[in-house]
Amino acid sequence: MAAPSRKPPTSLSRFLDGDFWEVKEKLREYIEGNELFNLRFDLPLSDYRDVTRERALYLFRLPEIQEQFDEQASSKQNFTNRSLALGELCSATDLSVGIKSGVMAWLFGGVITNLGSEEHIKRWFVPLKELKFTGMFAMSERGHGSNVKGILTQAHYDQDTKQFIINTPCLDAEKIYIGNALQGNYAAVFAQVYVKGQCKGPHCFIVPVRDEQGQLLPGITITDMGLKEGLNGVDNGLVAFDNVRIPRENLLNRFADVSLEGEYVTKITNDNARFNAMLGTMLAPRLALCFQALAATKVGLEIAVKYSLRRRQFGPSEGPEELIMNYQTHQLRLMPCLAMCLGLTFAVRHAGSLLDDALCNQRDLVNERGLQALAAGLKAFCTWESVKTLQTCRESVGGMGYMEENRLPSLKRDADVFVTFEGDNMVMLQQVAKELLTQYSKQFESSRVAAMLSSMTGSFMSSVKTSKFAVTLAPVSSMTFIRKALAFKEDKLLRSLASRLFDKVSTKLEPPFTAWNQCLHHSTTLAWCYIHKVTLEQYMAAVDRCPEERDKEIMMKFCKLYAVHLLYEDRAWFLENNYITAAMAKDLRQEYIKLCAVTREHALEVVEAFRHPSNCVHAPIAGIPSSRAPWAYYPDSDMELTPPQSKL
Amino acid sequence: MAAPSRKPPTSLSRFLDGDFWEVKEKLREYIEGNELFNLRFDLPLSDYRDVTRERALYLFRLPEIQEQFDEQASSKQNFTNRSLALGELCSATDLSVGIKSGVMAWLFGGVITNLGSEEHIKRWFVPLKELKFTGMFAMSERGHGSNVKGILTQAHYDQDTKQFIINTPCLDAEKIYIGNALQGNYAAVFAQVYVKGQCKGPHCFIVPVRDEQGQLLPGITITDMGLKEGLNGVDNGLVAFDNVRIPRENLLNRFADVSLEGEYVTKITNDNARFNAMLGTMLAPRLALCFQALAATKVGLEIAVKYSLRRRQFGPSEGPEELIMNYQTHQLRLMPCLAMCLGLTFAVRHAGSLLDDALCNQRDLVNERGLQALAAGLKAFCTWESVKTLQTCRESVGGMGYMEENRLPSLKRDADVFVTFEGDNMVMLQQVAKELLTQYSKQFESSRVAAMLSSMTGSFMSSVKTSKFAVTLAPVSSMTFIRKALAFKEDKLLRSLASRLFDKVSTKLEPPFTAWNQCLHHSTTLAWCYIHKVTLEQYMAAVDRCPEERDKEIMMKFCKLYAVHLLYEDRAWFLENNYITAAMAKDLRQEYIKLCAVTREHALEVVEAFRHPSNCVHAPIAGIPSSRAPWAYYPDSDMELTPPQSKL
Numbered sequence A, B: 001m002a003a004p005s006r007k008p009p010t011s012l013s014r015f016l017d018g019d020f021w022e023v024k025e026k027l028r029e030y031i032e033g034n035e036l037f038n039l040r041f042d043l044p045l046s047d048y049r050d051v052t053r054e055r056a057l058y059l060f061r062l063p064e065i066q067e068q069f070d071e072q073a074s075s076k077q078n079f080t081n082r083s084l085a086l087g088e089l090c091s092a093t094d095l096s097v098g099i100k101s102g103v104m105a106w107l108f109g110g111v112i113t114n115l116g117s118e119e120h121i122k123r124w125f126v127p128l129k130e131l132k133f134t135g136m137f138a139m140s141e142r143g144h145g146s147n148v149k150g151i152l153t154q155a156h157y158d159q160d161t162k163q164f165i166i167n168t169p170c171l172d173a174e175k176i177y178i179g180n181a182l183q184g185n186y187a188a189v190f191a192q193v194y195v196k197g198q199c200k201g202p203h204c205f206i207v208p209v210r211d212e213q214g215q216l217l218p219g220i221t222i223t224d225m226g227l228k229e230g231l232n233g234v235d236n237g238l239v240a241f242d243n244v245r246i247p248r249e250n251l252l253n254r255f256a257d258v259s260l261e262g263e264y265v266t267k268i269t270n271d272n273a274r275f276n277a278m279l280g281t282m283l284a285p286r287l288a289l290c291f292q293a294l295a296a297t298k299v300g301l302e303i304a305v306k307y308s309l310r311r312r313q314f315g316p317s318e319g320p321e322e323l324i325m326n327y328q329t330h331q332l333r334l335m336p337c338l339a340m341c342l343g344l345t346f347a348v349r350h351a352g353s354l355l356d357d358a359l360c361n362q363r364d365l366v367n368e369r370g371l372q373a374l375a376a377g378l379k380a381f382c383t384w385e386s387v388k389t390l391q392t393c394r395e396s397v398g399g400m401g402y403m404e405e406n407r408l409p410s411l412k413r414d415a416d417v418f419v420t421f422e423g424d425n426m427v428m429l430q431q432v433a434k435e436l437l438t439q440y441s442k443q444f445e446s447s448r449v450a451a452m453l454s455s456m457t458g459s460f461m462s463s464v465k466t467s468k469f470a471v472t473l474a475p476v477s478s479m480t481f482i483r484k485a486l487a488f489k490e491d492k493l494l495r496s497l498a499s500r501l502f503d504k505v506s507t508k509l510e511p512p513f514t515a516w517n518q519c520l521h522h523s524t525t526l527a528w529c530y531i532h533k534v535t536l537e538q539y540m541a542a543v544d545r546c547p548e549e550r551d552k553e554i555m556m557k558f559c560k561l562y563a564v565h566l567l568y569e570d571r572a573w574f575l576e577n578n579y580i581t582a583a584m585a586k587d588l589r590q591e592y593i594k595l596c597a598v599t600r601e602h603a604l605e606v607v608e609a610f611r612h613p614s615n616c617v618h619a620p621i622a623g624i625p626s627s628r629a630p631w632a633y634y635p636d637s638d639m640e641l642t643p644p645q646s647k648l
């Protein structure tokens, strides 16, 4: 079938697409007008799973994606950011497709390339690329979701047969929520390794689950988890192992191995450190999830913005009714979301580059703790923002947003779980805070605790000084001011958190776990501040690199809205800390409202620069005709008939 | 089938249930263990619609509900609050049932009792009670949703035949989203009346749509709107009329009539006032919707709280893992939601009493503008809070919240549209603000405008005085302080809004529509403040009436949390306006965090006092066994097996 012709990309769309705009455009051409990708919302569970698989496999076969497999296998420069760009695109078609592909190839594949050897790559990654089989990623258990260190699945080494025996000792040890569980052939299974009766902590194994004909192998039980709120194209299930024997070589042995003779060998002797090294493999999937969340957000915003520029409701006594986009509240609802979503795109891309750099230079991800924390924070920010934005989009188009055919409901449902999986957001924020504390304490070479204490005593004096300094330099809504304000807040919260924890643990002798728990509000506030700040910095840096002057001006307005909105929403803290005055807070509100009106003028251009294929947008209210919901189609803004009484 | 025995109600549950606790208990007994009310999430659209109808009709036949019909027909004292209580209960079973019943009987029926004559009640309300037919409520059109005054459906009076001709002149005039459209027999249709070629504005007509056999009548076209995000048990459709003739008597003529001779007769000569009088009929359904939203919220909270008191994750190095409910962030997520939901229950019940009082004393609802505004504001508050709370519940139980069988997904989907229908929330807030402005301007007997001006000049002085007064009297987290603070804010925002509008319209000569639009942020902030304040007042008053000392103490803690949370969230404004100091804001934070921990101790008792039948709760994670998701069942908090390595 010939794809409908698409308009050529604009300088703005190329800028928003980033370095890989060309390959993204190619993929869009495959999708535009391709019936396989036309959305359906009324499929029974099994059909929806089948079509999701079919769509994912179609994408895998494309030369651009095949190339990506090769680049991943060889860690070619910039393969992460290229992969993220492709992932964003796959997700825009249907989030189930994005997630299913992610599980089938990238999560399973990523474990192999990150934790496995050359041999493992040959045995499991190359055939994966050749679509000989698909994999799953089996980490979570009934009893342990966020706390993966506590998993109970066991892998006993049997020296006689040189095999590992993978076993589920109790219900709580069953692997749960496992994606592709109803269809996948191999599973990357995390289990506690036991060698000579001694537990060595969690390690990852490749366990065959189904043969090539899809027949379940002995000792393995799979339970279909059925209907979920969303992502129903993905088959999630429980997986249990009844003493399943696998060859010794199926242990992914980059960080630790068990020798033929049953000796446990590892370069990382600390159990915690080794486990964290293995978790390093979550870095890329977390960034991928950011882009998947952004993909959903962008489609949602395109639908809401386009309809809002067509729908009229109420109005002055004379003339046509008013476009709903012209209501101040409407601008305040949608524009900050759009500004945020652009900024996050740049920030995640930046994190992707850092990862590319680390991988290309063969640095161990375990040492990239700053990057780990950044990814965790961006994961929380992008996914929560996505849930919020999609809800706003739904509400801002009124009853039309409630109709399945307008796509917003399914976007909402699918993206909802993003805040939970691949690292629950509340846990992610704590990871950010912990990393900031660690970095902070590293400043003090000798006795950390003493140093922390001494630094504490002076901290509030210095913060007051910074405060005055900041206040006098630049106007409150300037980028300079806001950037400094965030840095000030981060610094102050970090010092005070360190000091509170120290006081609780060292002086009051509270158990560290209790002390930490009592500071959770504090530490999550710190994490937010940090991640807001990094995003702002990367937003500004990206806009600064924008090649076309006109595009740059537009982007600057959105960047400014992001910044002003941030500070406006958080002004209570800055007022409390005497960093801004009441008059400044009021200026901020004016500026915020003004910037929403200013950016509204560019909203259409920006959402069009997302260049979504029309079958991805799907929604009749965004101007895509539909035979299934002709009543929702809004071809243009003119009412058909407006008799005098319509403005009573 | 014998219903499982239920524990007897407690003093707390009776208090939370309110005056009608006995009838609610009876209804719960009908539902508990009744298979008809066992939830299913995998039904095809048509089956789901059928079972919803069946459930609704089952409820209608119950003696307690039959009695309710009689009370409504005769406007018996307190019938509103009794009806709201029953509606809350029906909705807790399944929101589709609540909404479908609402449309079939209360919306359609309410139009008849409110806008019709004795004769109309006999012809259409009594048979409705006898289940001879069901109705629909056809107000919204493709072109006009929020702006109902602008509807385009026409009702021309044909003097020759003494009939009205109901017609849909264009696509935009098609009635849209109409509930029960695929099954209902009669529709209450809003249309512009034309008499002798002159348009007299919108009026309501009873139009037969299907005969007793369910056969569509000539001239009527119905289009199924298909799948929605939620409420799929309700059949929504488009309804179009091709010159459908109905008897003159089918005009509901309480406020206006057309005589046999074709004279238009009305006591209310002003078109706007007459239309508003008709819209008075929305008052009860709006309050009903508040309770439906609260029903969903309460079920959601019961599920989240119960699971959070069973699920353990992470923990200190020694001993069992920690209950997730013990994490500070978890308390901060769930407890304010629970506190809010209790307060809203009391506030809406208060509004119900006001309505009962008005109806019982035969006061025209059109004159109850304050009550109209209160209902509009509470509708916005309850429904937005419901969406927020259910999302929080979903997230706070992790991946389990994403599983259909745990009920949270469907609660979220169903309740989502509440923010849109029966009056879009953003429009509701404006209605509140407009009413406050009207009341404000009424203070000034003579020339309103001049008076407004003169009052403006002094307003900021007086507000500064109030400010100082408030600051010095009571501690920041006391109820007295917070109540005064909200009143202060309301007063200040109201005066400044009046002044801004006056300045724009009278001095700068801006068109009123533009002026209003430019103040939307201001006016919606005012509306929120007012509605928060009213809720606080009613919360306090209700708690004060609590008969048991122990219950009262518990309720007092939640009430305090509501108040402190409110002020804490809004502290920026109070800091900006020098109403509180930075030190007070910090105290507020401490108090807020503390109150979340304090109320957590009572959370289980409170959610159990909701007394939901177990088939309404349904969720295995809340301790309700399920054959369809045994893996989600959490009978108690003890892990099955906790080998040493689980706390690595």
Ligand SMILES: Cc1cc2nc3c(=O)[nH]c(=O)nc-3n(C[C@H](O)[C@H](O)[C@H](O)COP(=O)(O)OP(=O)(O)OC[C@H]3O[C@@H](n4cnc5c(N)ncnc54)[C@H](O)[C@@H]3O)c2cc1C
Binding pocket: A103, A137, A138, A139, A140, A144, A145, A146, A147, A176, A177, A178, A179, A228, A231, A236, A417, A420, A421, A422, A423, A424, A425, A426, A427, B311, B312, B313, B314, B324, B327, B329, B330, B395, B396, B397, B398, B399, B400, B402
């Ligand atoms: C659709 C779906 C697909 C999935 N796919 C896979 C897959 O393919 N492979 C796989 O291995 N896993 C998968 N998962 C599992 C997923 O990774 C887990 O759901 C996630 O890690 C969270 O764990 P949990 O659900 O057990 O929640 P829990 O860890 O039990 O958390 C419950 C709640 O407690 C809070 N909480 C927990 N600890 C703390 C703390 N220390 N401080 C504050 N709050 C806390 C959390 O914020 C959360 O709100 C999937 C899940 C879903 C829903």
Ligand SMILES: Cc1cc2nc3c(=O)[nH]c(=O)nc-3n(C[C@H](O)[C@H](O)[C@H](O)COP(=O)(O)OP(=O)(O)OC[C@H]3O[C@@H](n4cnc5c(N)ncnc54)[C@H](O)[C@@H]3O)c2cc1C
Binding pocket: A311, A312, A313, A314, A324, A327, A329, A330, A395, A396, A397, A398, A399, A400, A402, B103, B137, B138, B139, B140, B144, B145, B146, B147, B176, B177, B178, B179, B228, B231, B236, B417, B420, B421, B422, B423, B424, B425, B426, B427
């Ligand atoms: C599931 C469902 C069931 C329904 N059942 C019925 C029924 O049985 N009978 C019936 O008659 N109707 C029914 N409705 C219609 C419902 O009442 C309308 O959807 C509602 O009134 C909103 O109108 P709209 O959808 O046209 O949104 P619009 O009025 O077009 O509003 C769209 C957006 O613009 C914003 N907006 C509009 N005006 C303003 C303004 N002045 N200032 C600021 N923002 C503004 C709104 O906030 C909203 O976000 C139903 C709707 C749904 C979805």
